[in-house]
Amino acid sequence: MTRAFNFSPGPAALPEAVLEQAQAELLDYRGTGHSVLEMSHRSSEFIEIAASAEADFRELLGIGGDYHVLFLQGGATQQFALVPMNLAAAGDTADYIHTGSWGTKAIKEASQLVRVHVAASSEKQSFTCVPPASEWRLTPNAAYCHITTNETIGGVQFHDYPDVGAPLVADMSSEILSRPVDVSRFGLIYAGAQKNIGPAGLVVVVVRKDLAGKARPGTPSILDYAVHAAEDSMFNTPPTFAWYLAGLVFAWVKAEGGVAEMARRSARKAGRLYAAIEASNFYTAPVAKADRSLMNVPFTLADATLDAAFLAGAEERGLKNLKGHRSVGGMRASLYNAVTEAAVDALVGYMQEFEAERG
Ligand SMILES: *Cc1c(COP(=O)(O)O)cnc(C)c1O
DSSP, X not given: OOOOEEOOSSXXXXXXXXXXXXXXXXXXXXXXXXXXXXXXXXXXXXXXXXHHHXXXXXXXXXXXXXXXXXXXXXXXXXXXXXHHXXXXXXXXXXXXXXXXXXXXXXXXXXXXXXXXEEXXXXXXXXXXXXXXXXXXXXXXTOSOEEEESEETTTTEEOSSOOOOSSOEEEEOTTTTTXXXXXXXXXXEEEEETTTTTSSTTOEEEEXXXXXXXXXXXXXXXXXXXXXXXXXXXXXXXXXXXXXXXXXXXXXXXXXXXHHHHHHHHHHHHHHHHHHHXXXXXXXXXXXXXXXXXXXXXXXXXXXXXXXXXXXXXXXXXXXXXXXXXXXXXXXXXXXXXXXXXXXXXXXXXXHHHHHHHHO
16 A cells, blocks of 8 residues: 655645544444444444543643634534524624635635724735734624634634634634634634545534523524534534544544644744745745745746646646645645645655756
């Protein structure tokens, strides 16, 4: 068996040790004689799996008892609607900081449910930076302020989380667990699992307890944070296997040294790749240096007609899923926690080789 170096933006690479453990436990989960896939979510075995996953996640991010942690379905996309439905009344204003494609979708969805005020945007800069906080036009008494801490497509990341008066809401789908976070500065954090947590089909929501329980009248139960919180995310059948696998990833992150260690590795991995891009006259990174993502690194070749040859050569060397998003073009290397430093070395080596031959 040869495992490729996988730079997929999501669903993305998972730690090999986690996949091996899931494989070893697949048919007979720890002597129970059946698979996690076949288990009732009400069984004592699964309740233990669920609780220990939550405990490890709370420990990794230092989440206090004043926050609910929910394991839900519907992806991060569903949260684009749940946030306004639960945190704002129809006539309220919510501020959005617009730094890329995921923010665009969050804004579009929220606009149907709340008065959206785009308090700052880098659209004029083609989403290649985070607008400086001094230029934000925040609304006094906004219901909340929404940011996308890492724009997965554009490769733009907030390296400092802002201070705003309203509850800060963050889509952290593509950076969660890659660095320490002071959760107490946020009203709500959500993250689709398929980037840094586990399989697709799961979204983790961290919501301050006083913000749950205010869903607008008419909100269906299944879209109400307070309902899920009261039922320990088992209001209906949760995505059990994804939750289990997320738990294995949390245990892996802990064993590897926690989010501080993930941050050190991310800085080394991204640092090496950006340095290689900077050192070359052939590759270009479009994002402003101060706002470059450590998770998703878009770059272009000096001659776009070589893109296909670059990708074909990468594929031959087992470097997979490097094609950039169609809205940005070029390449994108996603460097989530499970992407090893060896994978980055292999990529940088290939880039140098390709430039020497074709550049
Ligand atoms: C992937 C992603 C999403 C969408 O996640 P789904 O699970 O497909 O709904 C939203 N926001 C960001 C920042 C993402 O990276």
